[in-house]
Amino acid sequence: MTKVIQPGAMIGIIGAGQLGKMLAQSAQKMGYKVAMYDPNPTSCGFAVAHSTTVADFTDREALLNFVQSVDVVTYEFENIDGDLLKELESESYLPQGTDLLLNSQDRIKEKKWLNQQGIPTTDFAEVNTWTELTIALKLINLPAILKTTRFGYDGKGQVFLKDQADLEAKQSDIEALLEEQSLILEAFCDFKYEVSVIVSQDLYGNIEIFPISQNQHINGVLYSSIVGANYSEDLTDQIYDIAEKIAKAGKLIGVCGIEFFITEDEEVFVNEIAPRPHNTGHYTLEATNVSQFDQHILGITGRSLINIRLFEPGLMINILGQHLPYVEKVSQQYPEAIYHIYDKGEAKKQRKMGHFTLTKPDYNQLETMLYQSTSLKAWQDLF
Amino acid sequence: MTKVIQPGAMIGIIGAGQLGKMLAQSAQKMGYKVAMYDPNPTSCGFAVAHSTTVADFTDREALLNFVQSVDVVTYEFENIDGDLLKELESESYLPQGTDLLLNSQDRIKEKKWLNQQGIPTTDFAEVNTWTELTIALKLINLPAILKTTRFGYDGKGQVFLKDQADLEAKQSDIEALLEEQSLILEAFCDFKYEVSVIVSQDLYGNIEIFPISQNQHINGVLYSSIVGANYSEDLTDQIYDIAEKIAKAGKLIGVCGIEFFITEDEEVFVNEIAPRPHNTGHYTLEATNVSQFDQHILGITGRSLINIRLFEPGLMINILGQHLPYVEKVSQQYPEAIYHIYDKGEAKKQRKMGHFTLTKPDYNQLETMLYQSTSLKAWQDLF
Structure with a gap:
């Protein structure tokens, strides 16, 4: 079904964390109204929403009422029960679908599904x-x-x-x-480095893949994403082929983040997929001509995706709770960065509170910064 | 006074039209809360605000209550009475100031003030x-x-x-x-073309000027802004010198739009100034590394401005009430454009309802589009 949702319509977003907030801001820019659903009454997305529903993700009645009250539904939260998801899909307009989500909610199911598509995992x-x-x-x-x-x-x-x-x-x-x-x-994959891409697909079968981001996780939490390096044609092809396969096989509408391990020999393994905007795609708010959030909203509202161009190499650094006292200091050192603070309330340790993105015409400058800056080293040590 | 307003603080915006909405979205991205004041209860900015006040711009008590309830005040609406403005400035924190506004509210005062600064007008x-x-x-x-x-x-x-x-x-x-x-x-200035720049200044005296935009008005309303042409060094210097003079003499904090007439002989006259974000600066949401809205919020919250770079030449086209039925058609022709729909309710004729921006690596492509595209010609004819 190719249904175009016109500006003025209400988009319902399940989950009102930072991903929901940034999706809402894209939708509102394009003239949509936004209703948000989250069990946490102080969710950061609520502050920008047109209307809010506070209820549990397992509350069948509340969720059904919510999705039926809006013109189109999307989710940024992944852990909704499979049966309930299927019911939501049949009772509302959820172009994002549930195939990818159902296949990625369970790590075993996810790997089996990927392998069935001929996509290598560990x-x-x-x-x-x-x-x-x-x-x-x-x-x-x-x-x-x-x-x-x-x-x-x-x-x-x-x-x-x-x-x-x-x-x-x-x-x-x-x-x-x-x-x-x-x-x-x-x-354990003895990877040389980790990368990710955000893949997007619209109702017309157009697939657009954002540039390859190289990511550093520390204690399981994303520290940095850097974009704009030159990867070999072979590696790029492998990654883009996998992304396209996942988008097609998973009937993706909107965006999906895919994380990869790359070995010394440039072997590629998919680590995991997340069928929604992804932390490693936040750089797209500044470094590309269209953001992952815009692209997702375009997809689910039945509009055509935008051809993606990287304006400049970009570096994104996450801000966790323990970093907040140092944001001002680091912002003095990198005043050219754009700071996103999610306004999530209590700055708990390891909690993602924001991020900042730097772009530079020259990738090497960013790489030098990432690996040699003493203030980023101190930032990294706090992870 | 150099006072840094930290994320989490409440920014009060007087005026909740599209400029207020876009300012609010920048502020919220950076983690600020936003209170908005406007006499129109269906103002498009209200939909994204944390709190709203509906009252007249002449309502002294309501305005004073509003400005005293927030951490920092800014305005996008220009026609506030001078005495009241002065009172607001003394009773609240209004770093944007009132000098430029008071000098630009009255066309005679504005031209006299410009001439006093040695800036030519007609x-x-x-x-x-x-x-x-x-x-x-x-x-x-x-x-x-x-x-x-x-x-x-x-x-x-x-x-x-x-x-x-x-x-x-x-x-x-x-x-x-x-x-x-x-x-x-x-x-009447028999100008060859009209241009504008957005100039910004922070509390530390840093002045940043956005690229020169060439603008077409039709029946007094802005139709298009195109950015990225090569202007002569002499012309650029004249324009940038004037912008800097206005920022300094007007004690600007935040951003100010300045419109110029350029004659056949490259004589430069200032047409008018607007001490706030400006329609001809909307392209900065896509084509530059920082938008006029971000820069304004950085300025008034006591943070340093960002050095401005043009990522790609840009073309912005306004969407008036009479264009709305044709937005879908034109968006099919320019699917790579980013559409901003303000969600302002009734689509009255000549009312600004939105805009769209295209960026291209090659300026000539945009120029060809602007002057030769049949669908843009039809769009222009509706002005």
Whole structure:
């Protein structure tokens, strides 16, 4: 169905965190009204919304009322129950769909689905008991990572297993996780670096892929994304081919973030996918001619995507709770950066409170800054 | 006083039209809260504000309450009474100041003030009666334009006088205007083209000037702004010198739009100034590394301005009420444009309802589009 949602219509966004806020700002720029749904009454997106609903993501009645009260629905929050999602899809207009989301909510399902599409991932095995873990470790060599299959984000619910001694030392942590839910044992990928792309697709089958961003995670949380490097044609092709496959097979409408591991030999493995705007795409608010948020709104409102051009190489740095006292100092050092502060209230440690983006005509300047600036080094040490 | 307003603080914006809305979106991106004041309860800015006040711009008590309830005040609306403005300035924190506004609210005062700074304007004379008009016409040759000295915008309150016969034919219109308020007779400037710049200044005396935009007005309303042409060094210097003079003499904090007439011989005359974000600066949301709205918020919150770079040549086209039915058609022809729809309610004829901006690596492509595209020609004909 190709349905064009005209300005003036109400877009309903499920989830009113920073992704919801930035989506709302794009939608409002284009003349849409925005209704937002989140269980947290102080969600930062609420401050900019036309109307707000405070209710749990598991509250079937509230969610159904919400989606039926708007002209088109989208979500930035991923952990909605699958059955409920299917019901939302049948009871409202949700062009973003649920295929990609249902396939990415569970790490095992996600990897299986990717492999079915011919997309390489690291080796993995499902683990529900200590015995299963012992068997899995016969197939997957250490080092490896044990992760919860669902609801993990920013490094939460993960145990790194370096060697046999590590396994024994962490037994009680692992058993605690096993009591909660299924785990996945993933082979540790000795990657040279991590990259991501944001892929977008509209109702007319146009696929647009944002530039490749190289990312640094520290303790499971994104620290930096840098964009504008020259990657080999072969690597670029592999990444773009995978992104296109995922968009097509997943019937993507709007945007989806895809994270990759790249090895020394330029082997490419998909780490994970997130069928919504992604933290590693925040640089698009400044460095490209169209942002991931604009592109998502264009997609779900049935308009054509915009051809993407990188204006200048860009560097995005996340601001966590513990960084807030230092924002003013770092902004004096980088006054040319654009600062995004989400206005999320309490500045908890490790909580994403904002980000800043620098663009430069010369990529090397940004790279030097990222790897050699003493103030960014201090920033990084706070992660 | 150099006072830094930290994110989380409340910015009060007087005026909640599209300029207020776009200012609010910049402020919210940076983590500020936004309170807005406007007599029109359906103002488009209100939809994105944290809190709203509906009251008249002449309501002293409401305005004073409003400005005292926020951490910093700014205005996008220009026609606030001078005495009231002075009171607001003494009773609240209004870094934007009132000097430039007080000097630009009245066309005669504005031209006198500009001339005092050594800045050239076209010849002018004050006209309060028909007799004064007769005398003024001895000093200023026809063709000339009679304008109300205050509250005129988008070509309203203006009478063009081509020749003596025109004067006689329009006598009743002129007498009607004279009954309302003082008029100014301005020599008609036979300009080759019109340009503008947005100049910005921060509390630390840094002045940043956005690129020169060439503008087309039709029936007094801005149709297009195009940016990225090569102007002679001499012309650029003249324009930038004047902009700097105005920023300094006017004690500007934030941004100010300045419109110029450029003659065949590259003589430069200032047409008018607007001490706030300006329609001819909307292209900065896409084509430069920082927008006029961001720069204004940085200025008034006591932060340093960002050095301005043009990413790509840009072309902005206004969308008036009568264009709205054709937006979808033109957007199919220019899908790479970013559309801003203000969500202002009723689409009255000549009312600014939105704009769209195209950027291209090559200026000539944009120029060709502006002057040769049949769909833009049709768009222009609707003005």
